[in-house]
Amino acid sequence: MFPAAEEYGVDIALDESDVEAVRSTTPADVEAAGELTFARNVFVPLTTACRYTCTYCTYYDVPGEATLLSPEEVRERLRVGADAGCTEALFTFGDEPDARYGAIHDQLDEWGYDDILGYLRACCETALEEGLLPHSNPGDLTEADFRRVAPVNASMGVMLETTADVDAHAGSRRKTPGQRLNTIRAAGEVGVPFTTGILVGIGETERDRAESLLAIADLHDRYDHVQEVIVQNVVPNERSDFERPAVATMRKTVAMARAALPADVSVQVPPNLSPTRKLLDCGVDDLGGVSPITKDYINPEYEWPALRELRAIADSGGVPLHERLPVYDRYLPDEFRRDGFAGAPARGEWLPEPIEAAILADDLHGERYRSVARREGPLAVPSPASGD
Numbered sequence: 001m002f003p004a005a006e007e008y009g010v011d012i013a014l015d016e017s018d019v020e021a022v023r024s025t026t027p028a029d030v031e032a033a034g035e036l037t038f039a040r041n042v043f044v045p046l047t048t049a050c051r052y053t054c055t056y057c058t059y060y061d062v063p064g065e066a067t068l069l070s071p072e073e074v075r076e077r078l079r080v081g082a083d084a085g086c087t088e089a090l091f092t093f094g095d096e097p098d099a100r101y102g103a104i105h106d107q108l109d110e111w112g113y114d115d116i117l118g119y120l121r122a123c124c125e126t127a128l129e130e131g132l133l134p135h136s137n138p139g140d141l142t143e144a145d146f147r148r149v150a151p152v153n154a155s156m157g158v159m160l161e162t163t164a165d166v167d168a169h170a171g172s173r174r175k176t177p178g179q180r181l182n183t184i185r186a187a188g189e190v191g192v193p194f195t196t197g198i199l200v201g202i203g204e205t206e207r208d209r210a211e212s213l214l215a216i217a218d219l220h221d222r223y224d225h226v227q228e229v230i231v232q233n234v235v236p237n238e239r240s241d242f243e244r245p246a247v248a249t250m251r252k253t254v255a256m257a258r259a260a261l262p263a264d265v266s267v268q269v270p271p272n273l274s275p276t277r278k279l280l281d282c283g284v285d286d287l288g289g290v291s292p293i294t295k296d297y298i299n300p301e302y303e304w305p306a307l308r309e310l311r312a313i314a315d316s317g318g319v320p321l322h323e324r325l326p327v328y329d330r331y332l333p334d335e336f337r338r339d340g341f342a343g344a345p346a347r348g349e350w351l352p353e354p355i356e357a358a359i360l361a362d363d364l365h366g367e368r369y370r371s372v373a374r375r376e377g378p379l380a381v382p383s384p385a386s387g388d
């Protein structure tokens with residue numbers, strides 16, 4: 001069913017009746033979640049160089065214009081993030097930026113790094129030093145790549161986007177479904193808590209969405225590593241005029257995601273891009289990374305809602321809002337989980353030693369990780385009604 005994936009040794013065979021069952025799911029078939037979560041992050045866009053040229057993307061710069069944040073700039077941004085109470089350092093940037101951009105490669109070499117993953121590793125270590133938990137999305141990676149960077153990440157991610165061959169990914173260098181699926185598989189092999197998702201409105205069909213969600217469910221079934229699935233609508237920008245999918249399409253797609261995935265996998269929608277309030281009853285339970293201090297570098301025209309607004313969104317759905325860490329509860333050591341989660345079936349040894357050490361030590365910001373994980377302490381988000 002996914003010939004492109006077979007090239008990479010990823011063998012996913014979907015049952016036609018499962019595809020049809022997911023495709024025909026409607027919002028009425030699923031239940032609203034009992035709470036909404038989000039993570040407080042600082043976005044660190046290491047470089048705007050990218051080997052791909054997705055037509056919906058405004059993030060990448062052409063060779064000659066692409067920039068690379070220096071180690072000092074990275075540390076400074078992380079400090080600002082930690083001071084603002086963030087728990088997550090989000091490293092998201094172009095795919096394999098050093099492959100096609102000689103200047104990026106030369107700059108990394110001058111700083112003493114073989115390639116971007118060597119530099120990412122160092123930046124993740126800086127984040128840990130500054131009291132932040134790294135979540136990296138460096139695009140397509142192999143298993144060997146993951147082994148280099150997973151040990152310094154609390155969680156990682158890559159959007160599947162879609163299993164369909166869409167024109168938005170056309171061109172000589174392009175994202176392929178096979179390579180994306182292989183990235184998610186490789187993350188499972190290495191055992192890193194993982195975020196993935198689909199991009200809605202880039203030329204795929206409803207059936208493609210069902211297939212994409214089931215492909216993610218299949219890989220999660222094998223490895224238990226998918227912590228959340230983002231259902232992201234494409235938005236127009238200065239480079240492209242993609243139309244936003246209709247609200248009804250997003251409602252249906254979120255419901256399809258809820259139906260395709262097991263209950264322990266969260267369904268996330270980004271509150272700066274999506275008609276969030278209108279999706280809450282379709283099974284959304286997470287709002288992803290939201291930054292109190294940095295813009296969304298990938299979609300810079302779309303501002304993050306303030307934390308107060310997140311609270312209003314949750315109130316509108318009649319559910320509590322909780323901050324979480326970039327790594328979901330079930331991958332945390334027992335003592336860091338909130339009541340009811342402690343003692344839940346262990347998922348194996350998920351957290352790499354430096355991450356567990358950072359969480360357990362938690363001395364930089366006085367019990368911050370612990371109180372976030374347990375949904376307690378001084379980090380409760382004020383209600384808009386409380387006036388504070």
Ligand SMILES: O=c1nc2n(C[C@H](O)[C@H](O)[C@H](O)CO)c3cc(O)ccc3cc-2c(=O)[nH]1
Pocket residue numbers: 039041043088090092135136137155156157158159195196228287288289290291296298325326327
């Ligand atoms: O794994 C990913 N996480 C992405 N995240 C991270 C994600 O929303 C959260 O940070 C995770 O839920 C981890 O806490 C983003 C966060 C932003 O603030 C803005 C854009 C993204 C995009 C991605 C993404 O493509 N892949």
Ligand SMILES: C[C@H]1O[C@@H](n2cnc3c(N)ncnc32)[C@H](O)[C@@H]1O
Pocket residue numbers: 056057058092158159161198199232233234235236237273298299
């Ligand atoms: C980081 C993620 O951001 C998403 N992304 C990139 N460009 C857009 C856009 N115009 N609208 C919505 N999402 C976008 C892709 O899914 C990518 O994987």
Ligand code: MET
Pocket residue numbers: 050059092093094095137138139140158159298
């Ligand atoms: C900046 S887009 C997100 C990271 C990576 N380039 C990808 O598309 O997966």
Ligand code: SF4
Pocket residue numbers: 050051052053054057058059060093094095139
């Ligand atoms: S979405 Fe990611 S891979 Fe595609 S062009 Fe933008 S930065 Fe590159």
